[in-house]
Amino acid sequence: MVDSPKIFPLGDNCLTIDFGNEISVELNTKAISLASHLDREPFPGFVEAVPAYSSVAVFYHLIEVRKNFPECDSAFDAVARIVRNSLAQPDQTRVAKNRLIEIPVDFSERTALDINVVAEFAEITPAQVIDRFVAKSYRVYMIGFLPGFAYMGEVDEIIAAPRRDTPRTKVPKGSVGIASRQTGIYPIESPGGWQIIGQTDVEMFDPNGDPPCRLRAGDEVRFVPR
């Protein structure tokens, strides 16, 4: 019934388990469950498991893994086998409490660097782009790319403009962007390729905070025009 996920190397001390190249709550839940299962029951040489939209990256210390699983041809084979075993175990669905978090956003021309690109893509006016954008709430699927950067979805198909062909070398801190059906907030100034449509002054990441990230996977976010 279930397709077996694709497992492939990401360098020689990490592998990725890919449940499918799509944004879906079901695949995202699978990814988070597998990562937390490995966290709870780490194998010798395990470093960390990092869930994404619909995949998990498992980092390992290849020397340690090879020492502990000498019967395997490679550390990659050993970890792939461990992962398949984890996947075969009955689901341990985590009950994540969904928080609803409101983020005020300035959508003025000064901050909405790519609003015209998105409007052109959607063949509607910039104001209509913003109306569509704030009309719904978004699930936080994963934190990645930058400290505290929450990947959220799904953006209305009409305004789901693809990434820029050439990434900006500097996207301002707090920028709210669109990349196809994903949306996200740049917690710090950074290079980036998303289409920027606004900016928030909410601190998304505080290195001394506990936890340091404002958002976590499973949250619901609503953008409020300011």
Place this chain on the structure above:
Amino acid sequence: MSLIFKKPGILTTVQDLGRTGSQSAGINPNGVMDAAAARLINAILGNDDSAAVLEMHFPAAEIEFDEGTVFALGGADLGAELDGRELRNWCSSFAKKGSVLKFAARRSGNRAYLGALGGFEIDKWLGSSSTNLAVGGGSFSGRRLIAGDRLDVSGSSEKIRELKIGPSIIPRYSRFPTVRIIAGCEFEFLTANSERMFLSEGFTFTRDCDRMGYRLSGTPLHLLHERQMVSSAVTFGTVQLLPDGQIIILMADHQTSGGYPRIANVVSADLPILAQCGPGDGVSFAMISVAEAELLAVEFENELNFLRVGCRLRNHDSDD
């Protein structure tokens, strides 16, 4: 005892082997670009494998030693001089109280490393003293060093016998290396022609080369069909294909995830070679299997272990 920074250098940071366990929060490992150099220096000094070191670029720092200090240099050759006397890489040296270390000229490579006997006394953030410049975490609150900074050394100030290591274990640095790669998750989406070009042509390092990543320039590569990807994990050494057909190699300060096709990953054994490349240099790629890549890592580890035992014995001898 401390190192006192008379001049900070253009980008001098404290780094160790990286911060693990926080990538789920989007916090990347950071750490030294050239792990081989850092680990070899620590072996020479008899330090912990993961002891923090200084990473310097050219122009590098000017450092005064306020007590007698044993230290070692490795990685790039930036023309180190201790009180005007030339110093070589890959050996331990003794600086007297008041000695000044300067770096006169960049001769090869882009990143030089300095370790001190006993390591440095510095703060850790999330288990590591590596500097996260992007968010201000780690050593010196995540900033590069500035003039007047003092970096405390934990070791004793007694002189020990000077040690140097043989050339066989030192990375074969080159300005135009062939680095080995493993096929990436999206390699199969390249056109046959692009696959061939990727593995046969040379690429040039552009001016956009820093601790986050290296943008290369070469014949544009193409995918069989345009592909929008949901974001997934990337790591140190991931080779991504940008929509304009150019490639970027993610380095130590890389993001934790990305949405561009990952056509390859540079094997960990060759990351130190890449770490010493910079604008104007060039690279070509040779594909190997994961098992082969693992064996390269195992080989280095075995040689390093051998070296560590040897250095420990020599350092111990000199105590007697």
